[in-house]
Amino acid sequence: MDVMPKWAEVVLVPLISLLLAAILSALVILAIGEDPVAATKLMVEGAVGSVRGWGYTLYYATNFIFTGLAVAVAFHARLFNIGGEGQAMLGGLGVALALLFIPWPHWTIGLIAASLGAAVFGAFWAFIPAYLQAKRGSHIVITTIMFNFIASALLIYLLNEFLKPVGQADPSSARFAPHLDLPTLNSVLNGMGIKASKDDSVNVTFLIALASAFAVWVLMWRTRLGYEIRAFGHSESAAKYAGINPVRITVITMLISGGLAGLMGVNTVMGESEKLLLNSTEGAGFIGIAVALMGRSHPVGVVIAAILFGFLYQGGAELALWTSIPRELIVVIQALVILFTGALDNMVRMPLERMFLAARLRRAPGPERKPVEPAK
Amino acid sequence: MDYTTLIQLLDSTVRFATPLLLACLAGLFSERAGIFDIGLEGKMLAAAFFTAAVASLTGSAWIGLLGGIGASLVLAGIHGVASITFRGNQLISGVAINALAAGMTVLIAQDWFRQGGRTPPLAGNARFEGITLPGAQAMADVPLIGPLYAELISGHSVLVYIAFLAVPLTWWVLFRTRFGLRLRAVGENPAAVDTAGVSVVGLRYAAVMICGVLCGIAGAYLSTALQAGFVKDMSAGRGFIALAALIFAKWRPWYALWATLLFGLFGALETRPDVIQAVIGLKVPGPLLGGLPYIMTVVILAGFVGKAIPPRAGGDPYVKER
Numbered sequence A: 001m002d003v004m005p006k007w008a009e010v011v012l013v014p015l016i017s018l019l020l021a022a023i024l025s026a027l028v029i030l031a032i033g034e035d036p037v038a039a040t041k042l043m044v045e046g047a048v049g050s051v052r053g054w055g056y057t058l059y060y061a062t063n064f065i066f067t068g069l070a071v072a073v074a075f076h077a078r079l080f081n082i083g084g085e086g087q088a089m090l091g092g093l094g095v096a097l098a099l100l101f102i103p104w105p106h107w108t109i110g111l112i113a114a115s116l117g118a119a120v121f122g123a124f125w126a127f128i129p130a131y132l133q134a135k136r137g138s139h140i141v142i143t144t145i146m147f148n149f150i151a152s153a154l155l156i157y158l159l160n161e162f163l164k165p166v167g168q169a170d171p172s173s174a175r176f177a178p179h180l181d182l183p184t185l186n187s188v189l190n191g192m193g194i195k196a197s198k199d200d201s202v203n204v205t206f207l208i209a210l211a212s213a214f215a216v217w218v219l220m221w222r223t224r225l226g227y228e229i230r231a232f233g234h235s236e237s238a239a240k241y242a243g244i245n246p247v248r249i250t251v252i253t254m255l256i257s258g259g260l261a262g263l264m265g266v267n268t269v270m271g272e273s274e275k276l277l278l279n280s281t282e283g284a285g286f287i288g289i290a291v292a293l294m295g296r297s298h299p300v301g302v303v304i305a306a307i308l309f310g311f312l313y314q315g316g317a318e319l320a321l322w323t324s325i326p327r328e329l330i331v332v333i334q335a336l337v338i339l340f341t342g343a344l345d346n347m348v349r350m351p352l353e354r355m356f357l358a359a360r361l362r363r364a365p366g367p368e369r370k371p372v373e374p375a376k
Numbered sequence B: 001m002d003y004t005t006l007i008q009l010l011d012s013t014v015r016f017a018t019p020l021l022l023a024c025l026a027g028l029f030s031e032r033a034g035i036f037d038i039g040l041e042g043k044m045l046a047a048a049f050f051t052a053a054v055a056s057l058t059g060s061a062w063i064g065l066l067g068g069i070g071a072s073l074v075l076a077g078i079h080g081v082a083s084i085t086f087r088g089n090q091l092i093s094g095v096a097i098n099a100l101a102a103g104m105t106v107l108i109a110q111d112w113f114r115q116g117g118r119t120p121p122l123a124g125n126a127r128f129e130g131i132t133l134p135g136a137q138a139m140a141d142v143p144l145i146g147p148l149y150a151e152l153i154s155g156h157s158v159l160v161y162i163a164f165l166a167v168p169l170t171w172w173v174l175f176r177t178r179f180g181l182r183l184r185a186v187g188e189n190p191a192a193v194d195t196a197g198v199s200v201v202g203l204r205y206a207a208v209m210i211c212g213v214l215c216g217i218a219g220a221y222l223s224t225a226l227q228a229g230f231v232k233d234m235s236a237g238r239g240f241i242a243l244a245a246l247i248f249a250k251w252r253p254w255y256a257l258w259a260t261l262l263f264g265l266f267g268a269l270e271t272r273p274d275v276i277q278a279v280i281g282l283k284v285p286g287p288l289l290g291g292l293p294y295i296m297t298v299v300i301l302a303g304f305v306g307k308a309i310p311p312r313a314g315g316d317p318y319v320k321e322r
Helices: A006-031 A036-048 A051-076 A084-100 A107-136 A140-163 A185-191 A205-222 A224-234 A236-241 A246-273 A284-294 A299-322 A328-343 A345-363 B003-032 B040-058 B061-085 B090-113 B145-153 B158-176 B178-188 B190-195 B200-226 B238-248 B253-271 B273-280 B286-301
Strands: none
Touching: A006 A036, A006 A284, A006 A328, A006 A345, A006 B090, A036 A051, A036 A299, A051 A084, A051 A185, A051 A205, A051 A224, A051 A246, A051 A284, A051 A299, A084 A107, A084 A140, A084 A246, A084 A284, A107 A140, A107 A246, A107 B286, A140 B238, A140 B286, A205 A224, A205 A246, A205 A299, A224 A236, A224 A246, A236 A246, A246 A284, A284 A299, A284 A328, A284 B090, A299 A328, A328 A345, A328 B061, A328 B090, B003 B040, B003 B145, B003 B158, B003 B178, B003 B200, B003 B238, B003 B253, B040 B061, B040 B090, B040 B200, B040 B238, B061 B090, B061 B200, B158 B178, B158 B200, B158 B253, B178 B190, B178 B200, B190 B200, B200 B238, B238 B253, B238 B286, B253 B273, B253 B286
């Protein structure tokens, strides 16, 4: 029997971890001579105080939903996919290749093609580490780290040698056709006559991200494959006895994970920059780890955590704009969240478990204290 | 390619290889004791910053080095608490440490120096300058051996010599002392070490702390010898190349030397595309060379060229049977 009730496991533990991270972050802000309360106010205003702020908050959240889901799906099979960054880079490449060379008539068809390109390229980049782990026993964490660097080298090479238009110094691809621009929240609001800003921030990809989260939930808890993935994650040997093929599960899980990470490219490359840039992922692959840990690998948790990180990202950008606090503050907060919800999970859990155990013992007295019924 | 170019190339190979070698040996101690460490990168970065910062404030590179090692030890301590005491996931802890270092260095640099996340440029005693070995001047004109001694062997900073001396020292500690035997045993079969009455926790903390010291020296080399001052993200993935070298070296000290020298050569060649073109007559794109260490590591890991078998208890927290 579990020591803690389910609500404590799902809500209390992450909340306390988050609180610890928040307290430490506030101390960091204090230590560099700024006011944490004023900083928080500024972040809230910048991130959710205007349509423009919301646009960017949800734009970043879209990225983090994809990378968070990618890490979460792999976690269920007890695989640590640290290669979301590389897979998202390749996803962006897939988007660019799909949109640069085929003249799609309309953005809807372009979006389908771009999504397919992104997912296939991302999945391919996860396939090799998955295959090597399943067949050759090479540690997936190390191979996916290596593949992040290989992806970045590959992207530099391709952008400089092939995709860069002739005569351009900047290593980026040509701009996609203007009619392939995705509808954004701002363009929709402007179309309805509501005045919004002209930024290309949150776009229709956000809906794809939400749909993906739902699809992951269906996959994990309503299909046989999802059951097999979770069973494999709980106990590899038990799964084997149940007739589950470990190679197949490892490869399929990583394909799904890589595909999800790759889809992030649709948001950044097609939705925002409208061309392939060198560093369009901006570390979102690593934030996915924090998001998945905080969301306890559940799609609902991932979406909530992703929006929180979107808020932090946009708020942090505003903070860097108006105060002398650099944007790296967000990286520190991200690190603390990973530390407390991931690595130091037991530090939070152990005292809580002891507390619940003590409370339960007090409520239900042990058998020796019950009056003995005389036999009749 | 003439002799002078070759010497120059090897000289910059040594410069590139030094931080990799130190970080690789750091990882060697930690992983041999059963603690995976993907936080080498973060510890190096933190040490690079604190060495440069303390050196610029005190004017002494040696005091700076102490500061750098201290910062690296703090991060190593966090890794130890998370992965040994609280039996957390060592990989996740490493990711957190890398992010913590990447963020904190810029944050503190901005607060202390207000120069956009960098330290002021270092000069004089605040840097580890190259030292001329005895007789280098006199030898310089001797053909063949002269330039080899004067240019390649002499003229590096003291940290380079420390790094190269650390190789035999590591070998000796790990394979010729009782501490080393126990350290290796704790990475293979901690239960056996525990049964023998030796503290698993103590040994693992010792390994993690040695790792911290070596990462600290590696980071100090980056900001006070290779370059003059700290800039944002200056470790630039070297911690991961060191990790790759560690696997390439199959967790052995002497192999680690050759692996890091090889990866250092790739780094040196990346800056001299003209040399490659002259030697093999092909234009090799720079990014390909940059990606080569990673590709080679994946091939090695896949077991196509020799099998790399990690310490058996690597990554597992040790739980005493109750």
